[in-house]
Amino acid sequence: MNLRNTRVLLTGAAGGIGAATAHALARAGAELAVAGRTGAELQKLCAGIGAHGGKAQPVIADLTSFAGRQALAEEATRRLGGVDLLVNLAGQLDFTPFEAEDPVAIERLMQVNLIAPIQLTRLLLPAMLKQGSGRIVNVGSAFGSIGFPYFAVYSSSKFGLRGFSQALRRELHGSGVGVTYVAPRATRTPLNSSAVVRMNEALKVAMDPPEQVAAAIVRAIEQERAEVYLGWPEKLFTRLNAVWPGLVDGALRKQHAIMRKFAHGA
Numbered sequence: 001m002n003l004r005n006t007r008v009l010l011t012g013a014a015g016g017i018g019a020a021t022a023h024a025l026a027r028a029g030a031e032l033a034v035a036g037r038t039g040a041e042l043q044k045l046c047a048g049i050g051a052h053g054g055k056a057q058p059v060i061a062d063l064t065s066f067a068g069r070q071a072l073a074e075e076a077t078r079r080l081g082g083v084d085l086l087v088n089l090a091g092q093l094d095f096t097p098f099e100a101e102d103p104v105a106i107e108r109l110m111q112v113n114l115i116a117p118i119q120l121t122r123l124l125l126p127a128m129l130k131q132g133s134g135r136i137v138n139v140g141s142a143f144g145s146i147g148f149p150y151f152a153v154y155s156s157s158k159f160g161l162r163g164f165s166q167a168l169r170r171e172l173h174g175s176g177v178g179v180t181y182v183a184p185r186a187t188r189t190p191l192n193s194s195a196v197v198r199m200n201e202a203l204k205v206a207m208d209p210p211e212q213v214a215a216a217i218v219r220a221i222e223q224e225r226a227e228v229y230l231g232w233p234e235k236l237f238t239r240l241n242a243v244w245p246g247l248v249d250g251a252l253r254k255q256h257a258i259m260r261k262f263a264h265g266a
């Protein structure tokens with residue numbers, strides 16, 4: 001997909017990976033509607049993009065409700081005159097022993113990570129099909145392929161997003177509208193609490209800079225890739241978990257004590 005003059009709705013745009021992706025898309029010539037909950041953050045982002053000659057407009061939206069998603073889809077379409085590329089990047093994370101999860105927060109996380117991307121796609125897809133071109137990009141996670149202890153809710157939201165992406169990509173074959181699923185590994189952004197960062201250090205898990213992830217997302221769009229998994233050895237574990245999950249059970253069991261310690265707030 002050629003990004004020059006492509007009209008993009010990007011959710012989670014003020015976050016770590018989101019801001020880097022917004023800048024990278026704007027550098028490639030895209031025209032952006034950047035979505036988030038805080039006007040000041042979005043204004044700062046748009047000013048930064050504008051200072052480098054790019055085009056971006058802020059749209060304030062909370063993705064936990066259908067009303068918020070509908071208003072976002074309508075406002076982005078109105079401001080840009082249509083949406084050619086939807087990047088579902090907003091996300092929440094919860095690193096907690098499952099029995100201690102706040103039941104209401106479970107629903108919120110599923111709304112933002114899974115229901116919002118599905119409904120935004122539903123709202124914007126008809127116009128893309130009508131024009132015979134477009135792309136949906138869903139940002140998942142390595143944990144969308146590997147069920148990870150103490151990230152049960154987050155993992156299930158990203159497993160769902162991966163399944164949605166695969167099914168829809170197959171359904172839309174030949175329509176001119178493509179679907180890309182990008183699965184980053186751990187990345188240095190505010191999404192990860194200090195407990196997650198300390199656990200990653202203890203487990204010697206590498207954390208990528210957000211700019212590197214943003215560059216991979218833009219490359220995946222330009223190359224119209226179906227699925228992209230980032231990082232080594234995460235790529236290998238993703239495949240192993242699909243064909244030989246017992247092996248990954250064993251590997252994770254060895255690390256369980258460290259994970260439990262940090263999940264319990266060490």
Ligand SMILES: NC(=O)c1ccc[n+]([C@@H]2O[C@H](COP(=O)([O-])OP(=O)(O)OC[C@H]3O[C@@H](n4cnc5c(N)ncnc54)[C@H](OP(=O)(O)O)[C@@H]3O)[C@@H](O)[C@H]2O)c1
Binds near residue numbers: 012013091141187188
């Ligand atoms: N960081 C990692 O280690 C990592 C690894 C793999 C995958 N990912 C995925 O990458 C994506 C971006 O994550 P990040 O690391 O950039 O996280 P981040 O810095 O915490 O940013 C998350 C973004 O999601 C938005 N968001 C959260 N709840 C929202 C809601 N109710 N309504 C609207 N927007 C909401 C936030 O918007 P506000 O600006 O309004 O707060 C924020 O911009 C997520 O989907 C995440 O799952 C991240």
